[in-house]
Amino acid sequence: MDSPLLRRGESADKRCCRGLIFLPLGILAITVVGHILGGSINDSVFNGENKYSDGIGTYNSEIVESEKGVVAADDGRCSEIGASVLRKGGHAVDAAVATALCLGVVCSMWSGIGGGGFMVVRSASTLQAIAIDFRETAPLAASQDMYEANLTAKDIGPLSIAVPGEIAGLHEAWLRYGRLAWKSLFEPAIKLAKDGFVISPYLGQSLVSSTEMILHDPGLRQVFAPNGNILQVGDTCYNVELGKSLEAVANQGPQAFYNGVVGEKLVKDVRAVGGILTMEDLRNYTVEITEAMTIEAMGYTVHGMPPPSSGTLGLAMVMNIFKSYNDPDATKGNLGVHRLIEALKHMYAERMNLGDPRFANISNAVSNMLSLSFAKKIQEKIVDNTTFPSDYYQYRWSQLRDHGTSHFCIVDAERNAVSLTTTVNGHLGAGILSPSTGIVLNNEMGDFSTPTNISPDKLPPAPTNFVQPNKRPLSSMTPIIVTKDDRLIAVMGGSGGMKILPAVIQVFLNYFSLGFQPFSAVERSRVYHQLIPNVVKYENLTCINGDHVEFSAKEKQFLEDRGHQVVAMDAAGAIVQLVVQNFEDAIDIGRKGGKISNNQQDFGLLTAVCDPRKNGNPAVV
Numbered sequence: 001m002d003s004p005l006l007r008r009g010e011s012a013d014k015r016c017c018r019g020l021i022f023l024p025l026g027i028l029a030i031t032v033v034g035h036i037l038g039g040s041i042n043d044s045v046f047n048g049e050n051k052y053s054d055g056i057g058t059y060n061s062e063i064v065e066s067e068k069g070v071v072a073a074d075d076g077r078c079s080e081i082g083a084s085v086l087r088k089g090g091h092a093v094d095a096a097v098a099t100a101l102c103l104g105v106v107c108s109m110w111s112g113i114g115g116g117g118f119m120v121v122r123s124a125s126t127l128q129a130i131a132i133d134f135r136e137t138a139p140l141a142a143s144q145d146m147y148e149a150n151l152t153a154k155d156i157g158p159l160s161i162a163v164p165g166e167i168a169g170l171h172e173a174w175l176r177y178g179r180l181a182w183k184s185l186f187e188p189a190i191k192l193a194k195d196g197f198v199i200s201p202y203l204g205q206s207l208v209s210s211t212e213m214i215l216h217d218p219g220l221r222q223v224f225a226p227n228g229n230i231l232q233v234g235d236t237c238y239n240v241e242l243g244k245s246l247e248a249v250a251n252q253g254p255q256a257f258y259n260g261v262v263g264e265k266l267v268k269d270v271r272a273v274g275g276i277l278t279m280e281d282l283r284n285y286t287v288e289i290t291e292a293m294t295i296e297a298m299g300y301t302v303h304g305m306p307p308p309s310s311g312t313l314g315l316a317m318v319m320n321i322f323k324s325y326n327d328p329d330a331t332k333g334n335l336g337v338h339r340l341i342e343a344l345k346h347m348y349a350e351r352m353n354l355g356d357p358r359f360a361n362i363s364n365a366v367s368n369m370l371s372l373s374f375a376k377k378i379q380e381k382i383v384d385n386t387t388f389p390s391d392y393y394q395y396r397w398s399q400l401r402d403h404g405t406s407h408f409c410i411v412d413a414e415r416n417a418v419s420l421t422t423t424v425n426g427h428l429g430a431g432i433l434s435p436s437t438g439i440v441l442n443n444e445m446g447d448f449s450t451p452t453n454i455s456p457d458k459l460p461p462a463p464t465n466f467v468q469p470n471k472r473p474l475s476s477m478t479p480i481i482v483t484k485d486d487r488l489i490a491v492m493g494g495s496g497g498m499k500i501l502p503a504v505i506q507v508f509l510n511y512f513s514l515g516f517q518p519f520s521a522v523e524r525s526r527v528y529h530q531l532i533p534n535v536v537k538y539e540n541l542t543c544i545n546g547d548h549v550e551f552s553a554k555e556k557q558f559l560e561d562r563g564h565q566v567v568a569m570d571a572a573g574a575i576v577q578l579v580v581q582n583f584e585d586a587i588d589i590g591r592k593g594g595k596i597s598n599n600q601q602d603f604g605l606l607t608a609v610c611d612p613r614k615n616g617n618p619a620v621v
């Protein structure tokens with residue numbers, strides 16, 4: 001059990017033994033994948049037999065290594081499709097398009113072309129990182145008081161649907177960086193939708209827990225309960241209409257969705273059940289592209305999304321608080337966990353002042369969250385032997401819960417990188433699948449606050465995040481790319497709504513501050529706090545792969561001694577995907593024939609990890 005996977009003498013804190021087993025398996029997987037999959041996408045992805053039947057398949061490792069390129073997605077089939085695009089010479093962005101489309105088919109519970117997301121792309125040739133915001137937008141007919149009569153309608157049903165951005169976002173990214181034909185990137189997803197795909201264990205579990213919602217909606221029933229019974233793990237699921245919609249967008253471009261036949265059918269379906277979406281909404285949808293927001297954390301440079309994402313700012317604020325301790329050991333041990341929880345509570349208090357910067361003046365909150373002097377003041381309010389009631393954290397607005405999502409990381413042979421988080425918000429979004437297009441519709445309106453939404457904490461909702469036409473709701477999604485001295489070091493992000501930020505922050509600390517190896521950094525048990533309710537949740541759960549993730553009784557006691565109310569959670573909170581590049585075994589790519597970049601960019605060994613809490617598996621080129 002001594003620690004090839006634990007870096008720099010980290011040994012006391014080994015919660016994860018599985019990682020030790022996985023390094024060799026990971027190396028094995030590279031060889032196996034390399035041999036079996038050669039150049040073609042199709043064989044192993046489509047004859048699902050090796051995946052969920054015998055449990056010994058190509059995808060059976062949550063960690064892989066490669067010198068050439070990696071894809072780490074929530075579903076091994078989609079990682080493999082992304083890797084196949086890289087093998088054909090595609091840019092990381094080409095692979096991202098194919099991977100996202102695949103996820104929208106085999107994981108349509110969480111993401112798809114009826115949703116939207118955030119994407120950070122870093123180009124290896126320009127070293128520039130850009131932020132692509134294709135988050136869903138409030139329809140033109142939306143208004144601040146639209147949920148006055150029925151607050152539930154914000155979170156579920158036709159009025160919860162915001163204008164989808166997924167196709168537009170993927171297309172904008174592809175226009176800038178894509179090398180392969182747009183159409184070719186759709187082929188694998190179309191095939192999966194039309195010819196069927198096997199229900200994965202995680203999806204199977206989630207379908208069961210959404211039984212009522214599925215049986216209630218004719219569209220969802222048609223896809224997920226075609227014979228009246230919810231499909232089970234191992235069953236084949238078909239979504240032929242989605243295949244046709246994808247085909248139309250493949251052939252005609254995004255206008256098929258935003259100003260053509262797919263959009264028209266979609267709008268008709270939505271309006272038939274009482275929604276307010278119009279063709280004008282679709283025609284008017286725009287993708288927002290800016291430079292990535294760049295912060296310093298633990299001596300690294302982090303490139304992420306600006307608002308309406310709260311991800312980069314949240315990470316910055318917590319890292320600045322740790323920096324204020326002026327002590328490299330500030331993050332360590334049980335005391336480090338206590339300080340993290342306190343920092344998260346302060347961060348969540350500030351976060352609710354954020355919103356869509358195109359509609360609300362959030363400059364104060366943004367500068368606070370980025371400010372070292374603000375962080376220092378907060379750090380001085382954190383006490384090592386105690387926690388406090390919620391009002392100590394001076395929050396003003398009620399907390400909003402968001403959900404979601406799917407995250408993947410891609411790095412290609414040139415070290416272009418993509419970090420992409422995509423979502424339909426809640427599980428199965430609005431609970432509506434448009435029958436004529438096969439598209440699951442998002443319920444992103446639920447991420448806005450509304451004036452009548454006085455939550456259990458009895459606080460008013462945050463005005464910066466009120467509904468307005470064309471506005472985008474506040475988000476927790478945190479796709480990031482980490483560099484140091486212009487070299488790519490890591491790509492990461494997570495899914496799981498409000499739990500994304502705590503999860504990404506903990507994996508970041510595990511890897512960059514506490515010295516855990518990549519797999520352990522992801523698998524290690526996590527704590528969650530969102531200020532309201534004033535409760536720490538800790539993981540004590542068994543992953544899909546059988547690994548047990550447990551916070552120890554000692555750790556729990558340590559927190560209880562400080563007055564925390566501590567509660568176990570037996571289901572995964574958030575899911576994190578991580579890719580790191582290690583230069584200790586730097587590769588001389590020139591010698592291998594592929595002189596790729598004019599910059600003095602080094603090429604290290606890429607390690608890709610998928611979170612064992614969900615059944616994702618990474619793939620290599």
Ligand SMILES: *[C@@H]1O[C@H](CO)[C@@H](O)[C@H](O)[C@H]1NC(C)=O
Pocket residue numbers: 150151152153156157158159
């Ligand atoms: C409120 O909205 C929900 C979701 O659309 C719906 O199911 C429910 O019937 C509505 N309630 C009322 C009183 O209209």
Ligand SMILES: *[C@@H]1O[C@H](CO)[C@@H](O)[C@H](O)[C@H]1NC(C)=O
Pocket residue numbers: 140284286470
């Ligand atoms: C279309 O969207 C833009 C912002 O994205 C907005 O300024 C404009 O008013 C919208 N068009 C209509 C007709 O509302």
Ligand SMILES: *[C@@H]1O[C@H](CO)[C@@H](O)[C@H](O)[C@H]1NC(C)=O
Pocket residue numbers: 361362363364
């Ligand atoms: C936004 O608010 C800040 C302070 O709260 C103020 O200094 C600034 O002028 C405002 N910006 C705009 C565009 O109103």
Ligand SMILES: *[C@@H]1O[C@H](CO)[C@@H](O)[C@H](O)[C@H]1NC(C)=O
Pocket residue numbers: 385386
């Ligand atoms: C925390 O420590 C301070 C002294 O540093 C002490 O005054 C206080 O009583 C302690 N609080 C608790 C809850 O132990």
Ligand SMILES: *[C@@H]1O[C@H](CO)[C@@H](O)[C@H](O)[C@H]1NC(C)=O
Pocket residue numbers: 540550551552553556568
């Ligand atoms: C975790 O759950 C197991 C049962 O599955 C229980 O025996 C153990 O005490 C729990 N540990 C903690 C710290 O809650």
